[in-house]
Amino acid sequence: MITFMNNSDSEEEPCNERTSLMSAESPPVPSYQDGLQASEAGEAQAHRKRRAGSSRGPNNLAGGEMSGSRVPVRESALENEEEELTLKYGAKHVIMLFVPVTLCMIVVVATIKSVRFYTEKNGQLIYTPFSEDTPSVGQRLLNSVLNTIIMISVIIVMTVFLVLLYKYRCYKFIHGWLILSSLMLLFLFTYIYLGEVLKTYNVAMDYPTLFIVIWNFGAVGMICIHWKGPLQLQQAYLIMISALMALVFIKYLPEWSAWVILGAISIYDLMAVLCPKGPLRMLVETAQERNEPIFPALIYSSAMMWTVGMAKPDTARGPSQQTWDAAEDGREHLRSPSHAESQMSERRSPVPTRPVTSLEELEEEERGVKLGLGDFIFYSVLVGKAAATASGDWNTTLACFVAILIGLCLTLLLLAVFKKALPALPISITFGLIFYFSTDNLVRPFMDTLASHQLYI
Amino acid sequence: MGAAVFFGCAAIAFGPAAALVLLTVAAEPLRVIVLVAGAFFWLLSLLAASLLWFVSVQLSGREDAALLLLGAAAAVLLQELCRFACFKLLKKADEGLATLSEDGRSPISLQQMAYVSGLSFGIISGVFSVVNILADSAGPGTVGIHGDSPYYFITSALLTMALVLLHTFWGVIFFDACERRHAGGLGLVVGGHLLTSGLTFLNPWYEASLGPILILTLCTGLWAFGTAGGSYRNVLKCLSCK
Numbered sequence: 001m002i003t004f005m006n007n008s009d010s011e012e013e014p015c016n017e018r019t020s021l022m023s024a025e026s027p028p029v030p031s032y033q034d035g036l037q038a039s040e041a042g043e044a045q046a047h048r049k050r051r052a053g054s055s056r057g058p059n060n061l062a063g064g065e066m067s068g069s070r071v072p073v074r075e076s077a078l079e080n081e082e083e084e085l086t087l088k089y090g091a092k093h094v095i096m097l098f099v100p101v102t103l104c105m106i107v108v109v110a111t112i113k114s115v116r117f118y119t120e121k122n123g124q125l126i127y128t129p130f131s132e133d134t135p136s137v138g139q140r141l142l143n144s145v146l147n148t149i150i151m152i153s154v155i156i157v158m159t160v161f162l163v164l165l166y167k168y169r170c171y172k173f174i175h176g177w178l179i180l181s182s183l184m185l186l187f188l189f190t191y192i193y194l195g196e197v198l199k200t201y202n203v204a205m206d207y208p209t210l211f212i213v214i215w216n217f218g219a220v221g222m223i224c225i226h227w228k229g230p231l232q233l234q235q236a237y238l239i240m241i242s243a244l245m246a247l248v249f250i251k252y253l254p255e256w257s258a259w260v261i262l263g264a265i266s267i268y269d270l271m272a273v274l275c276p277k278g279p280l281r282m283l284v285e286t287a288q289e290r291n292e293p294i295f296p297a298l299i300y301s302s303a304m305m306w307t308v309g310m311a312k313p314d315t316a317r318g319p320s321q322q323t324w325d326a327a328e329d330g331r332e333h334l335r336s337p338s339h340a341e342s343q344m345s346e347r348r349s350p351v352p353t354r355p356v357t358s359l360e361e362l363e364e365e366e367r368g369v370k371l372g373l374g375d376f377i378f379y380s381v382l383v384g385k386a387a388a389t390a391s392g393d394w395n396t397t398l399a400c401f402v403a404i405l406i407g408l409c410l411t412l413l414l415l416a417v418f419k420k421a422l423p424a425l426p427i428s429i430t431f432g433l434i435f436y437f438s439t440d441n442l443v444r445p446f447m448d449t450l451a452s453h454q455l456y457i
Numbered sequence: 458m459g460a461a462v463f464f465g466c467a468a469i470a471f472g473p474a475a476a477l478v479l480l481t482v483a484a485e486p487l488r489v490i491v492l493v494a495g496a497f498f499w500l501l502s503l504l505a506a507s508l509l510w511f512v513s514v515q516l517s518g519r520e521d522a523a524l525l526l527l528g529a530a531a532a533v534l535l536q537e538l539c540r541f542a543c544f545k546l547l548k549k550a551d552e553g554l555a556t557l558s559e560d561g562r563s564p565i566s567l568q569q570m571a572y573v574s575g576l577s578f579g580i581i582s583g584v585f586s587v588v589n590i591l592a593d594s595a596g597p598g599t600v601g602i603h604g605d606s607p608y609y610f611i612t613s614a615l616l617t618m619a620l621v622l623l624h625t626f627w628g629v630i631f632f633d634a635c636e637r638r639h640a641g642g643l644g645l646v647v648g649g650h651l652l653t654s655g656l657t658f659l660n661p662w663y664e665a666s667l668g669p670i671l672i673l674t675l676c677t678g679l680w681a682f683g684t685a686g687g688s689y690r691n692v693l694k695c696l697s698c699k
Contacts, residue, residue, distance in 0.1 A: 091486035098489070394588040399500055402581070406497045409490060438504050446507040447585060449525060454609065454660040456586055456616055456653070457506070457532040 093369040094412050096302035098405060100239050104376045105404075107243040108250070108384040109397060117196040118251045119388045125252045127151045132254040144256035148264045151257075155265075156279075159272065163279045167286055175226075178297045182225055182241065186218040189244045225297050238300045242373050246380035250388060258385050259433065265378060266429040273423040284421050300376065303368025369412065375424040379404050382432045390440045395447060399439040403431035463595035466610050470587050470617035474580050477625070481572075487565045488573045495543055495577030502539035503585065506532035526658070533650050536578070540628065543574050544635050567632060568685060575628015579621035587617045606661040615667060616657065619674045623653060626674075626681035633684045642684075649677060 112118055124131070127150055130143035165174050191214050198205055221241075224234045253261065272278040287294050383400050390396035407428025415422050450457065482488045510528035514520050547570045554563030594610050601607040627646045634642025653673060659666040 091490055095486040095489055098493075394592060395585055398581075398584060398588070402493065402496045402500055405493050409493065435500065435504075438508075442507040442511050443503055446503075446510050446528065447589075449520070450529065451586065451590060453525070454613065454616075454657065455525070455529060456620055456657040457503075457529050457536070457582075 090412070090416050093302065094409055097369055097371055097408060097412065100235060100300060100302070101371075101376060101379055101404070101408060102401075104239045104243050104246070104380050105383045105401060107239070108246050108380040109387045111193075111197075111243070111247060112250065112384050112387045115196050115200045117199075118247050120251075121254075122251070124254060127154050128253060128257050130257075132256055140256060144254070144260045147254070147257040148260040151261055152264050152268055155268070159279045163283045163286075166283060174295070178295060179222070179226060182222060182297055183218070185241045185244055186221040186237075187214060189241075189248065190214060190217060193244060193247070231301075231303075235300060235302075238373060239376065242300075242376035243380060245373075246377045246384055249377070249381045250384045253381075255389060258381065259436075262378060262382055262429055263433060266423075266426040269423040269425040273421060281421075298374075299370045299372055301368055301370045369415070371424060375428075378425055379408075379428060379432075382429060382436070386432075386436050386440075390436070391444065395444060396436060396439045399435040399443070400432045403435040404428045407431045458594060458596065458598055458600070460595060462610055463591055466587075466594060466614035467591055469611070469614035470583060470591070471580075471621070473618060474576065474583065474621045477576055478580070482576070485565070488569065491547065491565070491570050491573045492577040492580075494546070495574035496581040498539045498543045498574075499536065499578045499581045502535040503532065506535045509535075529654050529658075530651065533654050534647070536582075537631075537647050537650060540574070540578065540631055541635065544571075544632050547571075547574060547632075548636075567636065568629070571629045571632030572625065572685075573628075574632070575625040576621075578628060579624030582624055583617040583621045586620065587613055606663070608663065609661075612660070612663055612667055616670065619667075619670050620653070622674050623649070623670075623677055626677040629681040630677070630684050649673065 128147035129150070130146050132140050132143055134140050134143065162174065191210075194210070194214065220229075220233070221237045223229055224237050225241075229237075249258070269280075272280040275281065284294070383397060383404065386400045387393075387397040407430070408424065410427050411422060411424050478492070482492055506528065509531050510524065513524055513527065517524065548567065551563050551565070551567050551570065554565065555561055558564060590610065590613050600609050606612070627650065630642055631646045633639075634646070653670055656666045656670050656673075
């Protein structure tokens, strides 16, 4: 159920958003309202854990293996603790996603507010050919709807193409495509961004320095995203490329088209992820059947799969000792080459990490949630557009920000209830759009009037 | 004007809030979620109030002080209503969490949630009131050039700080009153909020508005401290590090 972010080959190619949330072995967190079903949920959860090992596919091959081997050990010790832990994990996952989403939005809003380049109108993408410069409202609306239709069709075509490629195992083509796109993002867009930032602050930089900076930034980024790298560096790079892509959208999408596109994308996301024949759903199911992870370059992963290796044998005996052995076994199974995270375990093994003293810590580190980069991009587009165009300035931006976070929270809650890949865009974007328009048109005059008289409510 | 005013006023307005968040909320995921949820509820109340004001202005065809007064009062009442809704939701969540945990106690107590939700109301309310003013303060300009008070920024910052703290205290008192079905507490919170908002109508006569508001903040703080279970003896015990 993931749509892919087609990191574009050309500057004007749009992103196919990858727009869903998948829980990497997220434990079934019963809904908070479900007090009565908690006991059944606990039971079911234990059963699910047992079955989890074989059937977890794309999220983490590693995680699946791990849990499979560890479950018999764990069952006896942990069933009681699991429920409380799962709840803490539920909240922890939310925070693990709040932070990167917030960071991405902060980068985008800071850039929009300071670098004027991204708010200047300098033409449009070829995917939105209809101009919005017409005086009549009806014509403008029509043009934006047409732009949206074209954009969404392009995205659908790209997604279907990608799914077909994946289905027919044209991995090389897909990898080449992704590498080309991230090359473009990491080098060309970064160059443009850096150039504009330097222009804004009137800082002179010579070309050799620029070359070295961009080269290092881009090369390390390519390595981190497509190969191995420290998790946090990889996350940072993914956030940065999402922010860059969002800035491109904010610059090149005309006003009304942007809002209509945001609305249409959430509907498309909903359908693509949940309908049985939706391309994203087919993609995820195919990946699950083949027991492969989805391309790491398109997904933000909030946690590592298995930072287990370093249990000091002399601390917690028994379970953790056994899990450590199980971890060793688990790691041998990790041979999927394209999986950046799997490589990381091998990198980490020689490094003594913190001693894992209790099983809970093991679990905590193992579980994470994954969010598609397209979600980051469209959240940031919404907030960035609010920052760029709203006359209510900061109030609108902040309202959209809170709305998106709450939407994300609700989506994660649903994820915990349904335990399958879900679209992350619809709820957040809906809240975001509602809050944008209402804050800009209703709240802004009210707060402005109050502020001019220095009244506080 | 300039960076000094901007940073100074921002620190005055949000210093206590930032300290409270960093020290008590940031480390716990559940509390962060309650923080964001509280902000969302406040935004809903503001939306409703703005809609009301907007409609009334459109209907009456003019924009005058009486409508603004009505709008502000409606905003206060709606905020307290949303605080009540927040209470209901958090209470349900608390019960759910308690049922799910292994020892029957939820990982976060209702009082903690009261505090965090009050803090979130305060932060978002303060932010919405003052962030545009702060943004303007960083730029060029002369304050009060048309005859208004030159102390606009600093008084705004102080009022915001007071408001943040007041919301925190009201959150604690309100939730406690709702829990114990104590109508008096509820009435006093709503009354205090209306009073605070009303006092700001006396701006720029700052002696009459800012002074009493700060005193009110102190009193409400002491009251909230008592409600949360604090007492003179607790303070002594804490200070003597026993």
